[in-house]
Amino acid sequence: MTTIDSQQSLFSAESYFGTQTPPPTLDQDIAGVRSFVHRQRDLGRKVVLVTSGGTTVPLELNVVRFLDNFSAGTRGATSAEYFLKAGYAVIFMHRQFSLQPFSRHYSHSTNPFLDFLEIETTADTPRITATPSKYDHLLEVLTAYKSVQQAGLLHTLTFVTINDYLWLLRAVSQELSVLGRNALYYLAAAVSDFFLPRQKMSEHKIQSGKGSLLIEMDQVPKILQPLIDEWTPDGFIVSFKLETDPALLVPKARGALERYGHHLVIGNDLHRRKYEVVFVSRGHHGSAASDVTAHWLRISADAVDARGHAKEIEEDIVAELSKRHQAWVDGPQPRPPG
Numbered sequence: 555m556t557t558i559d560s561q562q563s564l565f566s567a568e569s570y571f572g573t574q575t576p577p578p579t580l581d582q583d584i585a586g587v588r589s590f591v592h593r594q595r596d597l598g599r600k601v602v603l604v605t606s607g608g609t610t611v612p613l614e615l616n617v618v619r620f621l622d623n624f625s626a627g628t629r630g631a632t633s634a635e636y637f638l639k640a641g642y643a644v645i646f647m648h649r650q651f652s653l654q655p656f657s658r659h660y661s662h663s664t665n666p667f668l669d670f671l672e673i674e675t676t677a678d679t680p681r682i683t684a685t686p687s688k689y690d691h692l693l694e695v696l697t698a699y700k701s702v703q704q705a706g707l708l709h710t711l712t713f714v715t716i717n718d719y720l721w722l723l724r725a726v727s728q729e730l731s732v733l734g735r736n737a738l739y740y741l742a743a744a745v746s747d748f749f750l751p752r753q754k755m756s757e758h759k760i761q762s763g764k765g766s767l768l769i770e771m772d773q774v775p776k777i778l779q780p781l782i783d784e785w786t787p788d789g790f791i792v793s794f795k796l797e798t799d800p801a802l803l804v805p806k807a808r809g810a811l812e813r814y815g816h817h818l819v820i821g822n823d824l825h826r827r828k829y830e831v832v833f834v835s836r837g838h839h840g841s842a843a844s845d846v847t848a849h850w851l852r853i854s855a856d857a858v859d860a861r862g863h864a865k866e867i868e869e870d871i872v873a874e875l876s877k878r879h880q881a882w883v884d885g886p887q888p889r890p891p892g
């Protein structure tokens with residue numbers, strides 16, 4: 555059995571999965587992913603895994619309190635819609651109750667769906683109709699949603715804790731690896747950097763009355779490394795880097811790219827994330843550190859799209875990614891060993 559080094563408190567992916575327990579629904583979730591992936595493979599479709607929303611860090615085994623983060627899942631849910639439009643099948647792995655593709659347009663707090671409905675009382679039996687001013691938009695969203703459902707292009711999975719997320723990501727990526735280069739990873743979930751191993755968690759609700767509470771957390775293992783090297787070596791992998799200090803954004807994104815050697819890091823600043831992102835990747839001349847390029851995508855706050863709706867930066871992110879992923883699919887294949 556893998557043990558935790560209590561001196562270092564540093565988990566490798568191997569020691570993490572050797573000591574932390576899988577979520578109870580993992581096998582069932584993965585059976586669903588397997589049949590989805592195999593169906594898409596038989597149909598020759600590319601598949602993108604979109605991770606979305608924030609992970610929680612429970613403080614107790616019988617959990618009453620947990621740490622969380624700000625992410626509502628807007629980036630992931632919006633991008634998933636554009637990936638579907640671009641012809642991808644989508645595995646949408648999201649934080650329970652965070653925004654989802656299509657229904658995101660009718661979020662309960664900003665756009666409650668009941669406000670889109672009217673009761674017509676002219677006939678004997680009252681009928682429900684759509685509010686006229688909202689009708690066109692509703693029809694557009696509903697048409698896209700129904701056609702995606704009918705074509706079986708969207709598969710949804712949920713996580714809550716950082717532990718759920720890590721187990722699911724490993725298992726889903728192993729399933730997706732059968733697609734080789736046709737698999738794209740779009741890791742937009744806001745993943746906690748720190749966690750409490752279950753061996754250090756209080757079983758019951760932490761009691762107050764003893765003064766301040768001190769909690770020492772362990773670092774979450776760097777999961778991108780085995781994802782890239784072992785679980786899905788041929789997939790096109792895009793990670794996100796979030797910073798709040800703009801001066802750190804490109805250096806940190808660049809650091810992640812150099813550390814893991816994957817395809818692309820998309821950097822975003824917390825406050826500017828809806829209007830600009832930076833694509834940090836290697837150029838065309840090999841993997842020399844000096845060859846890293848930073849390519850900015852920007853939209854203005856009042857930009858509109860081709861249909862006259864408020865422009866979403868995810869439209870441009872996904873357009874650029876589809877091109878880069880296709881170039882990877884069509885690119886030179888590594889020579890077989892021997």
Ligand code: 9Z3
Nearest residue numbers: 625626627628629742743744745794795796
């Ligand atoms: C992101 O950077 C996402 O774009 C956001 C989206 C979380 C900012 P919203 O849900 O926000 O649309 O409101 N995701 C990745 C964040 C993250 O945890 N990155 C890690 C890091 O920065 C690396 S995997 O170190």
